[in-house]
Amino acid sequence: EVQLVASGGGLVQPGGSLKLSCSASGFTFSDYAMHWVRQAPGRGLESVSAISNTGYSTFDAHSVKGRFTISRDNSKNTLSLQMNSLSVEDTAVYYCVKGSSNGRNNYYYHMDFWGKGTTVIVSS
Amino acid sequence: DIVLTQSPDSLAVSLGERATINCKSSQSVFYSSSNKNYLAWYQQKPGQPPKLLIYWASTRESGVPDRFSGGGSGTDFTLTISSLQAEDVAIYYCQQYYTTLLTFGGGTKVEIK
Numbered sequence: 535e536v537q538l539v540a541s542g543g544g545l546v547q548p549g550g551s552l553k554l555s556c557s558a559s560g561f562t563f564s565d566y567a568m569h570w571v572r573q574a575p576g577r578g579l580e581s582v583s584a585i586s587n588t589g590y591s592t593f594d595a596h597s598v599k600g601r602f603t604i605s606r607d608n609s610k611n612t613l614s615l616q617m618n619s620l621s622v623e624d625t626a627v628y629y630c631v632k633g634s635s636n637g638r639n640n641y642y643y644h645m646d647f648w649g650k651g652t653t654v655i656v657s658s
Numbered sequence: 659d660i661v662l663t664q665s666p667d668s669l670a671v672s673l674g675e676r677a678t679i680n681c682k683s684s685q686s687v688f689y690s691s692s693n694k695n696y697l698a699w700y701q702q703k704p705g706q707p708p709k710l711l712i713y714w715a716s717t718r719e720s721g722v723p724d725r726f727s728g729g730g731s732g733t734d735f736t737l738t739i740s741s742l743q744a745e746d747v748a749i750y751y752c753q754q755y756y757t758t759l760l761t762f763g764g765g766t767k768v769e770i771k
Binding site: 569578579580581584593595596629634640641642643644645646647648649650651 | 698707708709710713714719753755759760761762764765
């Protein structure tokens with residue numbers, strides 16, 4: 535059974551930093567691209583960052599480029615998102631999501647499993 | 659960026675009736691080299707993460723009831739629920755993966771009339 539358990543969310547002041555983690559199990563983690571997708575309160579879905587199965591290819595949305603860094607440790611089946619220079623617009627539930635492809639050369643396909651998400655609140 | 663526009667924003671359908679959701683893309687998401695449309699549909703029930711329903715525009719994910727079907731090509735797509743059940747109350751999103759920047763539609767809320 536595929537499981538994705540995200541953690542690390544919380545309350546942070548504007549300009550602060552936070553690191554999210556996602557522990558994966560139930561599939562061969564190193565074979566698949568992974569994603570972070572966020573959902574602001576009462577809003578739709580926004581793809582934030584993606585990483586290929588090896589970690590060599592990454593992609594960030596315009597809104598987070600230069601502030602967020604996605605990474606993975608295939609030896610520990612763990613996905614991470616380092617978030618810096620946070621603003622109130624980053625307040626959202628952040629979902630750790632399994633891709634359906636390996637993501638090599640930044641070719642990402644549909645997302646076939648979503649974890650429960652962790653909540654990030656940026657507020658003073 | 660590819661913009662996906664869903665319509666309607668919400669719809670109320672009687673139990674057992676058909677529900678149709680539209681998704682229009684600002685540019686074609688059909689790749690001629692693979693002969694595939696790079697579009698997926700997700701279902702999000704209240705308080706839950708999204709769940710994949712349809713990919714490649716019309717391929718049903720394993721375990722998804724056959725009352726859900728996807729259609730369309732190029733820039734215009736539909737998700738149809740042939741006979742609405744109470745458990746289908748949710749928000750439905752389309753998503754394109756034609757470009758590396760993955761984008762979602764704004765969502766369509768489906769309720770029971």
